Amino acid sequence: DGGITQSPKYLFRKEGQNVTLSCEQNLNHDAMYWYRQDPGQGLRLIYYSQIVNDFQKGDIAEGYSVSREKKESFPLTVTSAQKNPTAFYLCASSTGGSFTDTQYFGPGTRLTVL
């Protein structure tokens, strides 16, 4: 089955710890994205990568870091600098790097920082 996988579904961490969220796609898409969703708010773009070995900050990149060493993988690290890390995180991919391309989403990871 082609698609996007995110693991784990639920993640708990202590305050002050860095945590890495996984996102893998086997759709052979060039572009990948990370969004954050909070209650009562729309999805907000954290980082995006339009091609391997390149990525750009989105609207709320502070306290996050990413890497794109392989086309199929785009892990997101939530660092201790992120002031409010508890949220639902969604990964997406698209065939090209344009934001008008259809984005295909993963199932999401719910991160809770205790």
Add this chain to the structure above:
Amino acid sequence: AQSVSQHNHHVILSEAASLELGCNYSYGGTVNLFWYVQYPGQHLQLLLKYFSGDPLVKGIKGFEAEFIKSKFSFNLRKPSVQWSDTAEYFCAVNAGTGANNLFFGTGTRLTVIP
């Protein structure tokens, strides 16, 4: 900052009723418009999109949306809903020609009662 408003948070309809979900955005320039849907237990997926041309665009499963530039709106419609349309619906806007952004609304939860 750009914003996307979905004023209906939760809509409850009986089967066969007509549906209209509102979406308004704040950007005054060129926009590309999307509706995404998340069915229970499934990933967020594209329902329809508008880039240019006929302002009435048709999507999957009998949905359509109308772009009214003067009202900064892109409302989603369906003449007769089914129980299987129960889902959360998100409006999204790419603001500006070739812009690297995608702004989402907060979503509208639709419950269709059989």
